[in-house]
Amino acid sequence: MHPTPHPPPPPVDEAFTAALVTDLDRGVATLLAGRAPALSPLAHRETTARLKALVAAWSHPASTHHRDERLLAPAATLLAQLAAAQTPGGLFDSTNLASPPDTAFTVNDLCLTAQLADREPALAHLADGLRAVGARTLPPLLTGGVHTPNHRWELASALARLDALLDPGPAARARAEQWLAEGVDLQDDGMYSERSPLYAAAVTNPSLLVLADLLGRPDLLDPVRRNLEAFLPLIDDDGAVESVHSRRQDQHTAGHPGAGLVLQYRRLALDEDRADFAAAARLLQARGLDGRRELPEVMARPGLAAELPAGGALPPRDGTARLGASGLVVATSGRTRTVVFGGSDQPAVPTIRSGTANTATFLRFRHGDAVLESVRLSTEFFGLGPFRSATLEPGARGGHLLRQHLRAGYYQPLAPADRDPRGAYPLGDEGRFHAAMAFERRAVDTVELVTEVEVDLLGDGADLTVRTAGAATSFALELTLRPGGRLEGVQPAEGGAHRLTGPELRYTVGGDQLVIGPGGGDGHDQPATYGAGEQYDYLRGDHAARGERVYVTGRTPGVVTLHLRGRSAGS
Secondary structure (H helix, E strand, O other): OOOOOOOOOOOEOHHHHHHHHHHHHHHHHHHHOOOOOOOOOOOHHHHHHHHHHHHHHHHOOOOOOOOOHHHHHHHHHHHHHHHHHEOOOOOEOOOOOOEHHHHHHHHHHHHHHHHHHOOOHHHHHHHHHHHHHHHHHHHHHHHOOOOOHHHHHHHHHHHHHHHHHHOOOOHHHHHHHHHHOOOOOEOOOOOEOOOOHHHHHHHHHHHHHHHHHHOOOHHHHHHHHHHHHHHHHHEOOOOEEOOOOOOOHHHHOOOEEHHHHHHHHHHHHHHHOOHHHHHHHHHHHOOOOOHHHHHHHHHHOHHHHEOOOOOOOOOOOOEEEEEHHHOEEEEEEOOEEEEEEOOOOOOOOOOOOOOOOOOOOOEEEEEOOEEEEEEEEEEOOOOOOOOOOOOOEEOOOOOEEEEEEEEEEEEOOOOHHHOOOOOOOOEEEOOOOEEEOOHHHOOEEEEEEEEEEEEEEEOOEEEEEEEEEEOOOEEEEEEEEOOOOEEEOOEEOHHHOEEOOOOOEEEEEOOEEEEEEOOOOOOOOOOOOOOOOHHHHOOOOOOOOOOEEEEEEEEOOEEEEEEEEEEEOOO
C-alpha cells in the first residue's frame, strides 16, 4: 500500500508576513541603536516584550537581524534585568505589588519567547534562563488572586503555558480549570462584562484561544467567536472599533484601534472559512500591524500566516446593530454612521472609577471623513454633572430613548427628638457630598430635573430631540468635531469654543460635510460651557473634550430639536 500523501501546506500570505517582519525589524533597530526609552525596575512586561522581539528577529529567516550576533548581548541583559526584577516570592511588582495578574501578563510572553528560543541552539541559554524565571513564578500563580474579570483568563492562560513549558504536574492545569469553572463573562450581546474592545483584543480573546489549545477545550472558541461577531458592525472605515460603551479607559476615546483583533479574526477566518472574519482582518491589518506583538504568535502558529479565504470588503453593514446588554446602537447607511449609547452605570454607581461606564458621550455621528466624535448634554443643576442615561428604550416614533432623573434638595431643621444639644451628628453621605448633618433624619424639599433624549435614525443622519421637565436652569449641548475640517455658521465663544445660534453649522472635510442645526440661544443665562460635575471639579479634574467644540444652549424646561445630516460632494 502506498502511504496517503499529506495535503500541501496552504499558500502563505507573503504581504502580511513581510509587513510583520518589517515592523519588527524597525523596533529591533531602535533597540540596537540605543534609542529605546530606558526601562524602570517595574517594567517587567516591557522587558519581556523587548526580549521576545530580539528572539523573534534572531529566529525569523526574513528578518534583517536573522542570527545577527549583535542581538545576543542585549538579549542577555534583558533576561538578567527580568530575573533581577522578580521578587523573592517569585512574582513581579508594578503599581500592584507582588501582583499575580501583572506577573501573568509577563509569563505569557515569557513562555512564548522560550518556545521560540528552544528552536535555536544559539539561544539555549536564553531558553534555560526563561524557564528558571517561569519556574519561580509558578508557586505563587498557583495560589494567587486577581482584580478584574479579564485577569482570570490571563492568569489561567499563563498557568496553561507554564504547564506546557515546564511539565510541572497536574496542579497548573487544575488551577486554570478552577478559574474557568467560574464561567466566561460573555453577555448576551457578545460583549464581555467589561465591554471593552481594548481588553477583549489584548487579554480575554488571546487568553481563551491559548486555553482552548493547551487544555483541549474547543468550547472556549465559542465566546471568542461570538465576541468577534459582535464587533463586526462596530468597526468603522478607519479600522477603529466603537468603544463608547466600554467600562474601562477606552470609553473615553473616539474608538479603539482594532489592530489587536487582527490575529483573532485571521485565526477563525482560516479555521472556519469565515469570509466576514477574513474581510475584517484585511481591513484592520491595512491600518498597520504590530510586528513585535504579532510576529512571535505567527511564528508559534504558522497557520496564521496562510492566505485568507477569498472575499472583498466586509458584508454590507447598512442597517442597525443593537447590543442590548451594553446599551449600544450602531446604525449605518452608506457613508453615514450614527452611534447611540444608553448603558451608563450611573446612577447605580454614583462615583467615577475604573470598571464603570461613566462617559457622558451619548451620541456619535459621521459621514465619511467628517466626524462628530461626541455629543454631551450639560445642565447647571447642583453640580451633579452631565446627562448620562442608564437605559436605552424604544422611542415613540421608532427611535431610541435615553432618560435621566436628577434629584437634589434643601434640608429642613431636625425634629426636637432628633436634636443633639452638643451639635454632634454623624457624618453622612448626602449623595453629592458628606457632612455631619444627620441627613437621613431631616425632611427635605426636593428639586428635580427630568431629561429625555430621543434619537430618530434616518437614512442620511438623525434627529435629536431633548425634552426637559422640572427645574428652570441652563443647558448646553456640546458637539465635538474631529479636527481637520472647515467649520462655518458658528460664532466664537470662550475658551476657543464656538456657539451655534443661527440656522445651521457646516463642517466640511474633503468632499464630506456635516450639517447640524438649528442653533440655540445666547446670553449670560445660558453659558456655552460644559460642566463636568462636582466629582471632577472638587479634585480639579479634567473632563474636557478634545476637538472643535460647538455649543447649542438654552433653558429648561422645554423641548429642543437638532437635525444632523451628512452630505457628500455632488449629492
